[in-house]
Amino acid sequence: MIGKTIDELKIGDSAEFGKTVTESDIYLYAGVTGDFNPAHLNEEYAKKTFFKTRIAQGMLTAGFVSGLLGVGLPGPGTVYIRQEVDFLAPVHIGDTITARVEIIEIIDDENKVRVRTYCTNQDGTKVLDGEAIVSPPKAVHD
DSSP states (O other): OOOOOOGGGOOOOOEEEEEEEEEEHHHHHHHHHHHOHHHHHHHHTTTTTTTTSOOOOOOHHHHHHHHHHHHHHSSSSSEEEEEEEEEOOOOOOOOOOEEEEEEEEEGGGGEEEEEEEEEOTSSSSSSEEEEEEOOOOOOOOO
């Protein structure tokens, strides 16, 4: 199975992925990446921060975009080249985050697409905003 090739994509194509962030997600992400910042893992410490409670790692949220590009649009076989991201609001345990990607430019001669990327929470608050460059999979010829 491969994702959409550059010839199958058009400006405006989009996809979404939603997930409720759990405490386990935060601990698993910390274990995989080594991001043991107490703002994510220690409630007593986090109470003294600007956010007043633990928050998810920003790159955990950005990972939802990565997953969506690799599985949803363009999909399997996509190569992630570049990502710019602004973290706009905290993500808390129990928040349901919806990642969305939308094709905004097709660069045929380079087999690349520019993609708007963002995530919102269950209240519609944008928590992440960005733009990516990816290379969609090439057609498989027998």
